[in-house]
Amino acid sequence: MSDVCRQGRRKGRAVMVEAPLAPAPTAQSGCVLDRSELSHSQDTQPQAVWMQCWLAAYAPEGGVCIENVRLVRRRHGPAVISQSVLHSATNLQTPRHSAHLPPLVSSADMRLALKRHRAAGIIFEYLPQSNLEALRDTRQITDLRHLAMPHAAIPVTDCSIAFDQFVEQRSKRERQRTRRLLRLADEADGPLRFSLVSGGDQVKTLVEQCLALEQASWKGREGTAILDRSDDARFYRQLAQDLAAAGLLRLALLHDRQGQLVAFEFCMLWDSRLIALKTSCSEQHLDLSPGHVLALLHIRHCCADDTVSLYDVTGNGLSPAPHLLRYADRQELLWRVILFAPGWRGRLLQLMWQARLRLRSVKRFVARQCA
Secondary structure (H helix, E strand, O other): OEEEOOOOOOOOOOEEEOOOOOOOOOOOOOOOOOHHHOOOOOOOOHHHHHHHHHHHHHOOOOOEEEOOEEEEEEEEOOHHHOEEEEEEOOEOOEOOOOOOOOOOOOHHHHHHHHHHOOOOEEEEEEEOHHHHHHHHHHHHHHOOOEEEEEEEEEEEEEOOOOHHHHHHOOOHHHHHHHHHHHHHHHOOOOOEEEEEEOOOOOHHHHHHHHHHHHHOOHHHHHOOOHHHOHHHHHHHHHHHHHHHHHOOEEEEEEEEOOOOEEEEEEEEEEOOEEEEEEEEEOHHHHHHOHHHHHHHHHHHHHHOOOOOOEEEEOOOOOOOOHHHHOOOOEEEEEEEEEEEOOOHHHHHHHHHHHHHHHHHHHHHHHHHHHO
16 A cells, blocks of 8 residues: 655746755664764765764664664654654754665564564655665565655755856846845955855854854744754754764855854765755844855855765755745755554554645645635
8 A cells, every 4th residue: 555645846946856865875884883983084974974963862772773774763643642653863953864775674674673662663754766766665575554755855056067157047137146145255345254164173163153143043032943952952063073073064154244153054065965954144134145145155165166066955844945946956855754564553653644644635725725
């Protein structure tokens, strides 16, 4: 049995594609990763760095290991009928972990894990198309009921071309806006200064400044800033240090002439893809459009960097904010896949998800009728 929810067409310039992410290598010696294994070269496995920090912050007990794929135990559903599930090592703060599923997840391992932990299902999130297809092949062997649905749309910019070519591909209005914004940092007496940090003793201090800037924004007022949750703060602080040690950190910064931080992009280099994990800007400088200025300057830097071919901004929904699409060449679709356990637990979890999707469809229909 399979339910697949398809993403509808979206207006705008960017084209939705089901493109696989460039796969990152995984640790072959088991699931336990040690920071002492991290090197200072570009060959360091970004997935190893990411997973070590993620588990330390969100699953210090280590979670469940199926071959080399890490899962964590969670409760899912309304409190009265909530079910225990095994969940991929991702959450709203970390939407970019891609599990290497094909050689690592076997039918026997999945069934054994479900039975051992009395889990109603296994939930994999933020899977690229290649992982989705591999998991479907595995599911055909296990014959488990499953549900697959689009989960997130990621705006992506092609940086394999010259920046001048990138600018020429924009509309006339955007070209004019781009040149005007770049002058704010390029001219000698401009009000903004761009810098890029990948390592060094200043990383810890700069990261704290970035976290404070985000806390002072609307995210802080809504309680969604990194500093509002201790585990989020622990994750990003450690991730910055480990990425810097591995040569994978890219911290793009924008300061005013007085040296005050006005915008940042906290990024990691994953293969040839630069991923902007967190961004924020000063609300006191909105008249200078610091977020857009920094994005343009960073894209220009990426176009001149042979190690970067793609620049993307992570997201957790299927409708990225308009400002994230301004410079995107396309959107890449990531998937959620749920494998339901045999028996009543799996059946109950399946019914809960089907009800949730039907309710979501009704809400969309009502919203269209009221528009």
